[in-house]
Amino acid sequence: MKVAMIGHKMIPSRCGGVEVAVGHLSESLSAAGVDIVAYNRSSDLDKKDGELRNVETRLVYAPRQKGLNATIYSYLATARAIKEGADIIHYHALGPAASLWMAKLFRKKVVVTVHGLNYKTPKWHGIGSLYIKFGEFITQRFADAVIVLSESTRQYFSEKYGRATFFFPNGISMEKADSYDVLERFGLRANSFLLCVSRLVPGKGLETLIEAYKKCRIDLPLVIVGDSEFVDEFKHKIKSLAADIDRVVFTGQLNKEDVTALYQSARLFIQPSEAEGMSLCLLEALWANCPCLVSDIPENTELLKESGSVFPVGNVNALSSAMQHMLSQCPAKTETRQRIERDYSWPNIAKMTASLYERVLDTNGGFFV
Structure with a gap:
């Protein structure tokens, strides 16, 4: 099973919560036997912090411009994942997930993790906010499976769209500091x-x-x-x-x-x-x-x-x-x-995610609920 990770900036990195989560999930899934390919943004190469164990990475062009960075990157990464034969494309965050229609056009299985309803924050407004809302709509309509990180987000998708989601929280991977x-x-x-x-x-x-x-x-x-x-x-x-x-x-x-x-x-x-x-x-x-x-x-x-x-x-x-x-x-x-x-154990969360991948691949037609 080959899974493409799309949506983060750069892994491994601590530049944001999405990056930390995708990095640890990718390593844990790889340890569980899943073939992971993570598509990093070229604009964030300076944020790379170390290497991932047994996780392939690809560098995808992303312009250093707020309004276009994630959008252009996600379409280019999707095209590359399709070309490289991914069985499942796993999008992280609603903005990048707006490109999932392209994956579905090529009959790819799609999983989306909703890392938050980003348009609710002042960072995003105008066209940016509308684009993320479009990502939310296309996610609930066409994704084969939707993962949420909180019960409140699960309730939101259920009440607004009648869409079933899977509550898989983020995990933790910490060790006591050796130096202060x-x-x-x-x-x-x-x-x-x-x-x-x-x-x-x-x-x-x-x-x-x-x-x-x-x-x-x-x-x-x-x-x-x-x-x-x-x-x-x-x-x-x-x-x-x-x-x-x-x-x-x-x-x-x-x-x-x-x-x-x-x-x-x-x-x-x-x-x-x-x-x-x-x-x-x-x-x-x-x-x-x-x-x-x-x-x-x-x-x-x-x-x-x-x-x-x-x-x-x-x-x-x-x-x-x-x-x-x-x-x-x-x-x-x-x-x-x-x-x-x-x-909040990453190995346990990876086990649940890998099981969901298998069920998605076994589902023919329609989205998996």
Whole structure:
């Protein structure tokens, strides 16, 4: 069975949650005996971080332009996957999935993983938002199987389209950090800073976080890990919001070991997103037994369960009060790693995905539900 992975930027890479998920899923599927070919974007070659075990990769042209990057890449990658004889094309995210009609034209089996309803975030508007909505429509109408990462997204597809989906969450693949040099590099002390790991893009609630941090006037540094592309104006806005506070630290993109060390050393992890598919950063923070404070969107609360605190999404005053309250309580690190490793194992998720592939291939005509 040969499966093409299309939709991510570059794997292996930590430039986004989709990339982390596709990288680990591809390796786990390969270990389970599935022949995986991942189609990477040429525009993101600089983001490559290491090599994948037993996973073939192809470099596909993608222009460095926000409106055309994913669109042109996904059509070119689809054409190449068809030419190279993929049995199944597995699209990741609704935008790239808009090209699946081309795969169906050549009678290819198609699986789509919905990594979130991206058009709900301020990053996408106008034609971009409409194109992602088109991807959603064509996914529910023509994909042989649809995978979702949260129960709320499964309910959405059921209620709006009457379309059955498969709930396969993201997994976790973490090891304790061997080095904590990253703390010294940014002038940090263990258990004495707040942490947010996020791409610097609209919809992640970073404005809310910085305004809340300014309002509560706490002495601990706020460390924001992550970067972005195509949104330089937004990055400038975020950094300008924090310009008058020397305690806000922007680290840029960090490697996995550095981020793990920060998770394990933070006093509090804050995830203020306005919309998510399933937050891998929150999953990683829970694995590290880091106390968590998150926005109350369903995708966060499903993952958090009773293992942290929530605040109303977008509410600066509520976030500020919650931060002060949690810090005044000196939250202890609770044991969440065991639950996370049990419920979010990549080998188990790969086994479910491989089984779904086999059932899709055995289905003749119509889409598989």
